[in-house]
Amino acid sequence: MSATARVIRGACPHDCPDTCALLVAVDAAGRATSIKGDAAHPITAGFLCGKVSNYLERVYSSERLLHPLVRAGAKGEGRFRQATWDEALDLSAQGLQDAIARHGGASVVPYSYLGTQGLVQGDVMANRLFDAIGGSTLVRTICASAGVAGTMATNGASPEVDPEEWVHARTIVAWGWNPLSTAPHLWRLILEARRRGARLIVVDPFRSRTARVADVHVRPLPGTDAALALGVMRGLLDAGLADDEWCRAHTVGYDDLIERLADESVEGHAAQCGVPASEVRELARALAQDQPSLIRLGVGAQRHAGAPIAYRTIACIPALAGSWRHRGGGLSYIPTGMFGVLREERLARPHLREGTARSLNMSRIAEALTDPALDPPVAALIVWNSNPAAIAPDQERVLEGLRREDLFTIVCEQFMTDTAAHADVILPATTQLEHLDIVWSWGHHYLTLNEPAIAPVGESRPNSEIFRLLARRLGLTDACFGETDEELLAMALEGDPAGISLAGLRERGYAKIDRGQGTSPHADGGFATPSGKLELRCERLSEAGLDPLPFFDPPCEVADEHLAERYPLALLTPKTHLFLNSTFANGVRQHAAQPDPYVVIHPDDAAARGIADGMAVRVHNDRGGFTCRASVSDDARIGVPVAPMGWWNRDYEGGRSPQATTPQRLTTLRDAPTFNDNRVEISRAASGSIPTSERSGRHVP
Ligand SMILES: Nc1nc2c(c(=O)[nH]1)N[C@H]1C(S)=C(S)[C@@H](COP(=O)(O)OP(=O)(O)OC[C@H]3O[C@@H](n4cnc5c(=O)[nH]c(N)nc54)[C@H](O)[C@@H]3O)O[C@H]1N2
Ligand SMILES: Nc1nc2c(c(=O)[nH]1)N[C@H]1C(S)=C(S)[C@@H](COP(=O)(O)OP(=O)(O)OC[C@H]3O[C@@H](n4cnc5c(=O)[nH]c(N)nc54)[C@H](O)[C@@H]3O)O[C@H]1N2
Ligand SMILES: [Mo]
Numbered sequence: 001m002s003a004t005a006r007v008i009r010g011a012c013p014h015d016c017p018d019t020c021a022l023l024v025a026v027d028a029a030g031r032a033t034s035i036k037g038d039a040a041h042p043i044t045a046g047f048l049c050g051k052v053s054n055y056l057e058r059v060y061s062s063e064r065l066l067h068p069l070v071r072a073g074a075k076g077e078g079r080f081r082q083a084t085w086d087e088a089l090d091l092s093a094q095g096l097q098d099a100i101a102r103h104g105g106a107s108v109v110p111y112s113y114l115g116t117q118g119l120v121q122g123d124v125m126a127n128r129l130f131d132a133i134g135g136s137t138l139v140r141t142i143c144a145s146a147g148v149a150g151t152m153a154t155n156g157a158s159p160e161v162d163p164e165e166w167v168h169a170r171t172i173v174a175w176g177w178n179p180l181s182t183a184p185h186l187w188r189l190i191l192e193a194r195r196r197g198a199r200l201i202v203v204d205p206f207r208s209r210t211a212r213v214a215d216v217h218v219r220p221l222p223g224t225d226a227a228l229a230l231g232v233m234r235g236l237l238d239a240g241l242a243d244d245e246w247c248r249a250h251t252v253g254y255d256d257l258i259e260r261l262a263d264e265s266v267e268g269h270a271a272q273c274g275v276p277a278s279e280v281r282e283l284a285r286a287l288a289q290d291q292p293s294l295i296r297l298g299v300g301a302q303r304h305a306g307a308p309i310a311y312r313t314i315a316c317i318p319a320l321a322g323s324w325r326h327r328g329g330g331l332s333y334i335p336t337g338m339f340g341v342l343r344e345e346r347l348a349r350p351h352l353r354e355g356t357a358r359s360l361n362m363s364r365i366a367e368a369l370t371d372p373a374l375d376p377p378v379a380a381l382i383v384w385n386s387n388p389a390a391i392a393p394d395q396e397r398v399l400e401g402l403r404r405e406d407l408f409t410i411v412c413e414q415f416m417t418d419t420a421a422h423a424d425v426i427l428p429a430t431t432q433l434e435h436l437d438i439v440w441s442w443g444h445h446y447l448t449l450n451e452p453a454i455a456p457v458g459e460s461r462p463n464s465e466i467f468r469l470l471a472r473r474l475g476l477t478d479a480c481f482g483e484t485d486e487e488l489l490a491m492a493l494e495g496d497p498a499g500i501s502l503a504g505l506r507e508r509g510y511a512k513i514d515r516g517q518g519t520s521p522h523a524d525g526g527f528a529t530p531s532g533k534l535e536l537r538c539e540r541l542s543e544a545g546l547d548p549l550p551f552f553d554p555p556c557e558v559a560d561e562h563l564a565e566r567y568p569l570a571l572l573t574p575k576t577h578l579f580l581n582s583t584f585a586n587g588v589r590q591h592a593a594q595p596d597p598y599v600v601i602h603p604d605d606a607a608a609r610g611i612a613d614g615m616a617v618r619v620h621n622d623r624g625g626f627t628c629r630a631s632v633s634d635d636a637r638i639g640v641p642v643a644p645m646g647w648w649n650r651d652y653e654g655g656r657s658p659q660a661t662t663p664q665r666l667t668t669l670r671d672a673p674t675f676n677d678n679r680v681e682i683s684r685a686a687s688g689s690i691p692t693s694e695r696s697g698r699h700v701p
Helices: 055-059 085-103 124-133 145-155 163-168 184-195 225-238 244-250 254-261 266-273 277-289 307-321 362-370 395-402 463-473 485-492 502-508 539-543 561-566 588-593 603-608
Strands: 004-011 021-027 032-037 069-071 080-082 108-112 137-139 171-175 199-203 216-218 293-297 330-332 359-361 380-384 408-413 425-428 437-439 446-450 510-512 598-601 616-620 625-632 679-684
Touching: 004 437, 021 446, 032 055, 069 085, 085 108, 085 380, 085 408, 085 425, 085 463, 108 124, 108 137, 108 362, 124 463, 145 307, 163 184, 171 184, 171 277, 184 199, 199 277, 216 277, 225 254, 225 266, 225 277, 225 307, 244 254, 244 307, 266 277, 277 293, 277 307, 293 307, 307 330, 359 362, 362 395, 437 485, 446 502, 463 485, 502 510, 561 679, 598 603, 598 616, 603 625
Parallel strands: 108 380, 137 359, 171 199, 171 293, 199 216, 293 330, 380 408, 408 425, 598 625
Antiparallel strands: 004 021, 004 446, 021 032, 069 080, 069 425, 437 446, 446 510, 616 625, 616 679
16 A cells, blocks of 8 residues: 555535535545545534545546447447547537537537536536527426525525524424435534434435434325425414514515415315324424424425425524524525625626527427427437436336437447437546546535546546637537636636635635525524515415415325326335435445335235235336335335335346326426426236345335
8 A cells, every 4th residue: 555645635525415625635656545524514523424445446446438339239228439539529519519510509408407516527618518509408497496496585595504503493384205215414513413312303205214213203195395384374463472572674575475375274284285283283382382493394395386385485484483593594495696606607608699599398308309399309418417317207208319320429428327328429527636626515605626536547638628628629619618627617617706716626625605694594584585574475476377375286286186096006116224315326336225116005005905014016106107116014004105215227137117107297487307206106016026036125215
């Protein structure tokens, strides 16, 4: 073993609210030898999660894509030959130019998400290229935008309750959130709050890992959170616990809301959401009386048609409960008030675009790729930082589209994902250890710098460099295509926004954004809404043709009694513990710990179908189906089975994942996906069709 020559500061790039500060040791030969969480970072606290703690195995994996590849077999077959960068770039440019010649620039479509959350390796250079060629733009709705639309309708952009303040809370409600799995560092702060006496209440149809260890588990039917929230608010009024004084001072529409809440009893709301009325009343009591009380919304409760209104309605509770008064009390979801610190607009080059762009919603990529009426069609697709063949809804249609012979697809990737296997040209991308970046967080208030620790492995190149090279090959000469990653970073931090300087970041690795959020951001109101108050009544919603007051906007398929006759089960597809969406599902350690995909099904639902624990089952609806193992357990609610997502298609017999059942239907506002508003039936698969994996035991959600 060679001695450690240097320690480099990094930032975990993955799509997780924790955004950890990393310390990477590099030996004299330039090889990374260890990776650790920065002990000084208040959120990272010196440890890494089960996904990233063996990151070096990912970086140096024998499965890394190290050279450009060109398709050598049928489309989607996954056969490729190695090519030089020159040849791969020439073919790429030619494919794009052909598409533009045949159908115009708008026929070239980007597909990317947060494979890396870094600014530099995100969309900056790509956007410039798409602007210059008149390409389509992508509306990036796949994750949290329904919930953001909802919370912003009520609160406006807000720093929310800083997670470092959560330790002061005495009641913490994790609503549609499974932080024990999906935010292990924020979970640590909840554990610290509990150590100091806080009670944890989880609102989730499923007994997730977090629900299993909570003090209280409230189990609504999927997509009925607004009914539960209205029940809680009615419960607060009934018990005389509503904070009149705070509401009169700092909200709009308090009297209107009181009138609205007179329409329905706690019992009525309780029946709608499938939670006993006594539990609804007790939740109301705890939120009002066991202060400071904090509601922390997850992403998981927004995959239903009515989710934006549900998030908005839940966001009204802390006003009535009087929680914003208290240090550590109020609401946290995604701290939108901390966004925009990096001067991204300075990096955009809108002058490159002539006319307006055609925009396509990433949550309906299946339709975009297969709709014969789409004009112009999608003739070329460039994918980076995403794996749509695994993560986009309506998988049969996604794959059908990716297999189109007349579609030219470039995929920039680190691994041969299900999407990369459908490419015409694969361009190998660097990992976080190999490129420069700055990473924001959607869960805490820090920005974190990532210095390259090692040279690119193989012939891989950073996304930014790949788009620079593509631009040059396409003959784009604007000087912006010559800007280096260093220059992009410097531009993003020009003028030290919110007190953050590049020099400071270089010294310490991370910096807290200072927007004067303080310890209790809304104790005295100060909401960034048009009225400056918390909007129990939101006029912007009436402008959008919606009820301006909180209401129960029902789910679509879940509430469809007619559909329920054929598809009686409402399937949830949340995250796994050890994969990050589909990332890490090919990690040796992660896959060994989670070898087999499964569906958790309630014993009554299983018995009614002759399904026993461990049996192979087929989960299906009109869109498609998948085969996996049944885990029979009352962790699932009756009628609400749960099949976590993230395994690659090759892990499923038949090559289709839960995504083959998920709908392309969008939410009421913001056009976001409705993965969990999905009716299915489950039947026994042909017996013995899944070989028993040695390691497969009972599921651990
Ligand atoms: N280990 C791990 N960590 C991750 C990820 C991962 O894949 N794995 N993904 C990252 C990403 S991109 C994101 S967005 C976050 C997501 O983080 P979470 O929000 O925790 O994500 P989910 O697991 O999708 O959903 C959380 C819970 O919501 C529940 N749920 C589903 N429908 C409803 C509903 O209608 N109402 C209520 N109340 N609950 C419901 C599910 O049963 C689930 O237990 O995690 C990030 N971190
Ligand atoms: N059924 C169902 N579907 C869902 C969800 C759900 O809960 N249920 N959750 C949704 C959510 S919340 C999200 S955020 C999306 C996530 O969807 P995606 O953002 O597509 O997430 P991943 O599957 O992790 O794919 C990211 C890819 O980026 C690659 N990558 C990482 N770093 C780099 C880099 O520096 N350069 C390049 N070129 N590539 C890189 C990784 O190798 C990986 O293949 O999935 C959504 N899909
Ligand atoms: Mo996400």
